[in-house]
Amino acid sequence: MSLLEITGLTQRFGGLQALSNFSFRMEERELVGLIGPNGAGKTTVFNIVSGFYKATEGTIVFDGRRINGLKPHRVTAMGMARTFQNIRLWNDLTVLDNIRLARYAWLGYGFWSAVLRTKRYRQAEKAVETKACDVLEMMELAEYAGEFPKNLPYGLQRRVELARALAGNPRLLLLDEPAAGLNSADVEGLIRHIRWIYDEFKISIWMIEHQMKVVMSLCQRLAVIDFGCTIAEGTPEEIRRNPEVIRAYLGDGAL
Ligand SMILES: Nc1ncnc2c1ncn2[C@@H]1O[C@H](COP(=O)(O)OP(=O)(O)OP(=O)(O)O)[C@@H](O)[C@H]1O
Ligand SMILES: [Mg+2]
Structure with missing residues (x-):
């Protein structure tokens, strides 16, 4: 049984066909990439798979279960985590609280039980604290635990987002352009962190990325889409x- 099996995904936005009959299969422990030109439909695939959009047509089976139409938090609870093309961190919470809250969400505690500190919540608190600190340590972020994400350099914000995704113990991690906006030193660091996450957590990773250096050095297999179709x-x-x-995306310079 494949870890993720996408069949015949089609997405229309009004008159625009963003995806046409997209199919993809991913096995446990793979590290694979999804590439293609701007507007090809890559983020749309991730938005559907992670429950943010409801596909017009098609099926998605994750870990043997059909997940079409499940809400994002349900998909997260099943073991899928993602990052966003435009970083989405809670900017008014510290780095540590960002990780903590993600951990609580994954454990099934709502925002209000966190705010009201219910009994069940308090019992989970210590375990969450330990885990959140571990994740920060592992991602070399411990020294920034008390900072607010918006005050950190962009490369560190990307790393916090990665750490937050890991806080939910995913089996599958979807990364939407993790290298976007990073300088070359940060890109080197990112490659190192992704490789480390892949080895250490023994998970599967599917990434969208325009920087060929990242994709080519990390991915075992790539799918390319153009105008919503796999090419x-x-x-x-x-x-x-x-x-x-080469014609649709890479250009002759890639040869
Ligand atoms: N919520 C939406 N409503 C309307 N159109 C959308 C929506 N989301 C995406 N689209 C359109 O669908 C097409 C595919 O967009 P998508 O964001 O998936 O592309 P992408 O491959 O991720 O591109 P990029 O590399 O620039 O991030 C685009 O034409 C986009 O404008
Ligand atoms: Mg995109």
Whole structure:
């Protein structure tokens, strides 16, 4: 049984067809990429898979269960976490609280039980505290625990977002352009962190990314979409040489 099986996904926004019959299968412990030009439909795929959009057509099976139409928090509870193309952190909470809150959400505690500190919540508190500190430590963020994300450099904000996604113990991590806006030193750090997460947590990772260096050095397999349709699938090397991909996306400079 595959970890994730997407079949015939179609998404229309009014008159715009953002995805046409997109299918993709991912096995446990894979680290794979989704690439393609701007507006190709990549984020739409992630938005549907993680429960933010409801597909016009198609099915998504995660861990043997059909997840079409499930709300994002239900999908998260099943073991899928994601990051966003435009960072979405709680800017008025500290880095540590961002991680804590994500952990509580995953444990099924609502925002209000966190605010009102219910009994059940208080019992979970210590375990959450330990786990949140572990995640920060592992992501080399411990020294920023008390900072507010908006005051941190962009590269660190990206890393906090990654840490927050990990706080929910995912089996599948979806990363939407993790390298967007990073300088080259930060990109090196990001590659190192993703590789480390993959090895350490023994999870599966699916990433959207425009920076070919990141995709080519991390991914075992890539799918390429253009105008909502898959135009190629293969190893990074196969994709790099694929004439259709070069024409639609990479350009002659990639050769
Ligand atoms: N909620 C929405 N309502 C209307 N149109 C949308 C919506 N979300 C996405 N689209 C459109 O669907 C198409 C695919 O968008 P999507 O964000 O999936 O592209 P992408 O491949 O992630 O591009 P990029 O590389 O620029 O992030 C675009 O034409 C976009 O404008
Ligand atoms: Mg996108």
